[in-house]
Amino acid sequence: MTDLLLNLLLSFDATLRVATPLVFCAMAGLFSERSGVIDISLEGKMLAAAFAAASMAAVSGSAWLALGTGIAVSICLALLHGFACITHRGDQVVSGVAINILVSGLTVVLGTAWFARGGQTPSVPNSARFTPITLPGAEAVADVPVLGAIYSELISGHNLLVYVAFAMVPLTWWVVYRTRFGLRLRAVGENPNAVDTAGISVARLRYTAVLCDGVLCGFAGTYLSIAQNAAFVREMTAGQGYIALAALIFGKWRPLPAMLACLMFGFLDAIAIRLQGVELPVIGPIPVQLIQALPYVLTVVLLAGFIGRAVAPKAIGRPYVKER
Amino acid sequence: MSTASVKIPVWIDVGLIPLVNIALAFLVSGVILFAIGVDPLQAVEIILYGAFGYDEALGYTLYYTTNFVFTGLAVAVAFHAGLFNIGGEGQAYIGGLGVGLGILALDPYLPFIVLLPLSILLAAAFGAAWAAIPAYLQAYRGSHIVITTIMFNFIAAALMVYLMVNVLIQPGNMSPESREFAEAGHLPFVHEMFGWFGIAVTPSPLNLSAVWAAVCCVLVYLFIWRTRWGYEIRTVGANETAAVYAGIDPKKVVMLAMCVSGALAGFVGINEVMGVHHRLLLNFTAGYGFTGIAVALMGRNHPIGIVLASLLFGMLYQGGAELAFEEPKVTREMVVTIQGLVILFSGALAYMMKGPVERAYLRIVGMTQRPAAQEG
Numbered sequence: 001m002t003d004l005l006l007n008l009l010l011s012f013d014a015t016l017r018v019a020t021p022l023v024f025c026a027m028a029g030l031f032s033e034r035s036g037v038i039d040i041s042l043e044g045k046m047l048a049a050a051f052a053a054a055s056m057a058a059v060s061g062s063a064w065l066a067l068g069t070g071i072a073v074s075i076c077l078a079l080l081h082g083f084a085c086i087t088h089r090g091d092q093v094v095s096g097v098a099i100n101i102l103v104s105g106l107t108v109v110l111g112t113a114w115f116a117r118g119g120q121t122p123s124v125p126n127s128a129r130f131t132p133i134t135l136p137g138a139e140a141v142a143d144v145p146v147l148g149a150i151y152s153e154l155i156s157g158h159n160l161l162v163y164v165a166f167a168m169v170p171l172t173w174w175v176v177y178r179t180r181f182g183l184r185l186r187a188v189g190e191n192p193n194a195v196d197t198a199g200i201s202v203a204r205l206r207y208t209a210v211l212c213d214g215v216l217c218g219f220a221g222t223y224l225s226i227a228q229n230a231a232f233v234r235e236m237t238a239g240q241g242y243i244a245l246a247a248l249i250f251g252k253w254r255p256l257p258a259m260l261a262c263l264m265f266g267f268l269d270a271i272a273i274r275l276q277g278v279e280l281p282v283i284g285p286i287p288v289q290l291i292q293a294l295p296y297v298l299t300v301v302l303l304a305g306f307i308g309r310a311v312a313p314k315a316i317g318r319p320y321v322k323e324r
Numbered sequence: 325m326s327t328a329s330v331k332i333p334v335w336i337d338v339g340l341i342p343l344v345n346i347a348l349a350f351l352v353s354g355v356i357l358f359a360i361g362v363d364p365l366q367a368v369e370i371i372l373y374g375a376f377g378y379d380e381a382l383g384y385t386l387y388y389t390t391n392f393v394f395t396g397l398a399v400a401v402a403f404h405a406g407l408f409n410i411g412g413e414g415q416a417y418i419g420g421l422g423v424g425l426g427i428l429a430l431d432p433y434l435p436f437i438v439l440l441p442l443s444i445l446l447a448a449a450f451g452a453a454w455a456a457i458p459a460y461l462q463a464y465r466g467s468h469i470v471i472t473t474i475m476f477n478f479i480a481a482a483l484m485v486y487l488m489v490n491v492l493i494q495p496g497n498m499s500p501e502s503r504e505f506a507e508a509g510h511l512p513f514v515h516e517m518f519g520w521f522g523i524a525v526t527p528s529p530l531n532l533s534a535v536w537a538a539v540c541c542v543l544v545y546l547f548i549w550r551t552r553w554g555y556e557i558r559t560v561g562a563n564e565t566a567a568v569y570a571g572i573d574p575k576k577v578v579m580l581a582m583c584v585s586g587a588l589a590g591f592v593g594i595n596e597v598m599g600v601h602h603r604l605l606l607n608f609t610a611g612y613g614f615t616g617i618a619v620a621l622m623g624r625n626h627p628i629g630i631v632l633a634s635l636l637f638g639m640l641y642q643g644g645a646e647l648a649f650e651e652p653k654v655t656r657e658m659v660v661t662i663q664g665l666v667i668l669f670s671g672a673l674a675y676m677m678k679g680p681v682e683r684a685y686l687r688i689v690g691m692t693q694r695p696a697a698q699e700g
Contacts, residue, residue: 038470051344088672089675090674091408092672094617094621095668097667098668098671099668100664101660101663102665105661106661108660109654109657110360112657119657285418291484293479293482293483296479298457300472300479303467303471305466312468
């Protein structure tokens, strides 16, 4: 019994760690897409931030400076995306793809030029990382059955950014549903004409949304390279930006469901290795690749409307042209 | 605008503005090279020599070009229907799987002359099938083709890993590769073909599929501009509402365009699997599907433009490898960076230079025309 519980707890623990960048990116995408700007470039922004943060941490030795750099670089890319999609009414998907490809090349080029380690950054010492925090009283209650174990194993012992990520979910919800900015954000994604008619600048709102997106992707990237890991490795995002996008669609562009989707995808990832070679009755052994592909398959199935309908913001992907 | 009476000639829109965009992309690339301490001009020299300087280099350049022609055409055909096919990578992967499965099953029994057309058919069929699912979901179930094709890239990758590791791996082999095809399943290399006539050419991966790529360019041109289907595709791409009024069914057009697109991407499998590796293996698509996006944008979705853009990227791939070899500070990923910049400037920021270039043109024209008008 305790064995099973501990196993389960460890899986959930791993789930939280894997889901953290997904949650950041999903919330990032939520701001952008709710304002009507498709963001395929979550992946690229996260990768760029991961590289910038690891480089800064390796050079300066300060985790906070690294976080700031990661966020700043991610914001620059977000503004580039905004410049292409909002100011010049370029194709949002093309812009996103361009950023992803650009970053995937540039991080290796710069990494090799600066550190001469084949695109990796030097490993970052613990003093320049976000390291696990033991919450108050975690050790004291560790022996309390079930609840104590949950508190000390599952809730305590993560690094700061994990807590920030999950705090972002209610914050995002509050901003999007309970503030004037959020109301306008939702409106501009559904009907930019109406927002414009009300005398509010569509471009300005969308730029603000894209900025929020940049900040959150900066957190995600920083988490990857100096909290979860201790260096930048080429292509270290490995498609997680796309998974986050999938989670956002899965959550129907709403904060809480999107977070749950992130947790589900994170859980699949966390148990993928454990399930390797496990024989299921009737089906037989489960291929790891199937579990890895599951988020993508599920998203396609959802998008096709076979399990409920994913209704995107109405004006998504459409550049706004003010009538003259 | 007061100068609206002066018409902007077509060559500005089709010729000059794309060139300006590409020039910007290269300018930024040069700045990046400069920033990491490499002389951009010297880099260009190394790239040009590395890509065209000797016959082996030329062979490699044309071999990469072949792949980019296939994926570039694939993206372009979808673009004409107003669809953005990001799934070229997955379609190429699955197309190669089709080629591999066909040859693995049949190479003991059939001669090359039968296997070749069969492989082309299989590459097309598998690639088209992989594109048909997102196309169907877009046309009939309203899911967004961009998202589904991205997802299908990942699903294709997972599927291939599963098949290679568990099913197609050669028994007793550690790395996930199939057995090597029999001679009948090899596409002849160009250096071999030259050898038949007694001309010595340094071996390179360039093979017969380059000819097929050229044929595909002609076929795509005829298809898009000389057939009813192509007309329907262009009409839907230009204005879907008008197309519906004209009695065109956009759903069928989406299916058609994506299947043709997927088939073209699948031909990468002919070049890679049948032409070069002679076995099924992992990751032979190596990002060619994504480069196709840059190629199509740069080539303005026209076969001639695509051949030129493919040649440019072929040059960058091969010359870039040479540059990485010569200059330890530069890696091959510099080419990926340039690719991203090309997509950014000639795709996402395509309209940025339109205004300035047109204003500059009007100013130049205005200067030369005013005295003439006064004389008349």
